[in-house]
């Protein structure tokens with residue numbers, strides 16, 4: 001079948017790469033894609049929010065499956081757009097309906113949902129301009145640190161962990177009164193800080209059944225030893241040593257099952273990936289957030305590790321056989337290390353030529369996924385903060401990281417930076 005993949009990051013390069021391994025995939029189109037996806041499929045210059053343009057592409061290219069990478073089109077209703085149009089209603093869209101995507105698109109919605117279904121999460125309260133003073137009082141009486149979250153999508157910048165009441169009050173004012181994130185911060189969730197180790201778990205659901213397809217630990221801070229500013233993710237490892245059978249069983253029984261049951265009971269239409277952002281608090285899992293998509297760079301380790309055919313798996317979401325699919329993993333440890341632009345996550349320059357891409361291809365046990373790259377005068381150049389990521393596998397996490405670093409040493413662009421300590425705590 002012909003497939004359309006929506007998005008342009010490292011996640012989409014990894015998804016496209018995995019799809020090329022499937023006998024069920026004929027042509028793979030990526031909108032808008034990047035030079036990495038262009039090397040294995042056909043890029044189309046259509047933006048992820050251009051639903052009419054995407055529909056035209058689906059009809060022109062006889063697309064039977066659409067896989068949505070990023071959250072934005074999902075929250076804006078791409079699933080409903082395709083399903084409600086008689087010309088495209090036959091297409092298998094992988095992603096939740098707009099209603100279900102609120103699990104990511106609205107922090108307040110997801111907290112209510114977790115409360116209704118007794119899913120472990122941090123205690124919280126929500127506030128708007130209407131009860132602003134009550135919010136200030138809530139902050140003054142709250143233990144520290146204290147977490148403030150803009151309700152809506154804020155390009156990954158809507159969460160603040162305040163160390164003092166003053167800082168929290170200033171952030172709260174900025175979000176509600178000064179509309180720091182526009183409509184997205186018209187409502188603010190204030191919640192308890194959870195101390196622990198974060199881990200990302202991924203499931204695929206048809207709204208009733210589910211399969212767990214992997215998990216990963218994402219290194220979010222820019223600096224070695226988990227220091228400095230938060231980023232979109234500087235690297236990942238999978239599997240994570242503390243995700244043993246005992247912990248995984250807790251995650252499945254207390255979090256995954258009640259979430260999927262809750263989705264079903266509430267009549268939410270959800271045919272896609274569920275990303276459980278979890279905190280391991282002394283061996284007990286809590287939900288920090290839901291995302292309605294795969295993670296980036298988590299995808300760049302979970303898909304290489306997954307041995308099951310991805311296109312068959314996604315087809316099973318549509319044809320009622322998801323429960324019968326056999327999920328198999330490669331036995332090796334996987335790591336991915338992200339190369340970022342100098343200055344990221346702050347301001348950075350673009351358009352630097354990336355050398356070594358050709359030399360870095362076809363190295364055993366190693367994959368290079370492009371993220372923020374573009375083409376300029378036939379050269380591959382930097383176009384974003386997170387530029388490319390190298391995934392490698394080996395018998396141990398350290399072995400995989402070493403191989404990824406060896407391949408990274410072949411790649412270069414001005415200002416290139418990457419963390420040398422991914423997986424440091426798993427020696």
Ligand code: AMP
Pocket residue numbers: 122147156158159161191192193194195198220277288289
């Ligand atoms: P989010 O945008 O929801 O992914 O939050 C960004 C990051 O903030 C998460 O990845 C966590 O590292 C951190 N975070 C969010 N909520 C909490 C919490 N309740 N306790 C501790 N850390 C949190």
Ligand code: GLY
Pocket residue numbers: 218232233291294295296297298
């Ligand atoms: N790596 C975290 C995310 O994709 O949201």
